[in-house]
Amino acid sequence: MTTSGIDRAAPARRGAERNLSATDRVYLALKEQILTVHLAPDSVVLEQDLAEEFGVSKTPVRDALRLLAHEGWVTIIPRRGYLVRSLRLEDVTELFALRQMIEPPLAGQAAERGTPAQKAQLAELLDRQKEETDPEAAFQTAVAFHLKIAEMARNSRAEKVLRDLLEELYRIRNMLPWLDAAIQQPDEIIGHGGILQAILDGDAEQAVHRMNQHSRESLVQKFQGLSSLR
16 A cells, blocks of 8 residues: 555556566455455465466565464465455454544644645645546545545554555455445535544544544445445
8 A cells, every 4th residue: 555545556556667576476466366355355365376476485485474373464375375364243343443442633634734735735646536427436535535644643543553454344344345426425525524624624523523523424325235245
């Protein structure tokens, strides 16, 4: 994920531009496959199969999988292989609960600490979200809007946590394409607009309130149809 959203083409491009090690290239490619659900939740992956797929030895594959295991994307199954982390309704509930814990305070801090240039960039992101007709671009812009607020709050640890949560949301979105429609709903745009106005006004209390309200409404909206994850 970058500050402008989750870049699906990034792994291949970064591999070409930075001349990454075999481990890094395999890691980036596998994480991309997990996020885009090319490697589905609960699927088992084997070192030998991946080594053949990527044309490398088993060592960089093993190292890449250990990195993914450390980040929680896969689980090591002794003497069998690796299991791509499952995705259940409970996982989605926790994801949105965590977002609701950290994002309202970040919005309040953004209202107090954001520079004029950052506030202008935030407004530009909302304008782009309103105009986007491509679902992927609309999602990326919505993600970038939330990450910009975290950046403005100047809390690097909270920003990292939010990035991780939004990567989780990206995987959910790729499993449940109907979420694309939610990103472009009028209520989503209105919610972002209220947050933006409070931040532009430097009103921390209102920014907290608006983000909290937006988080609750977003949670209710996105729970429609999530019974398929049970």
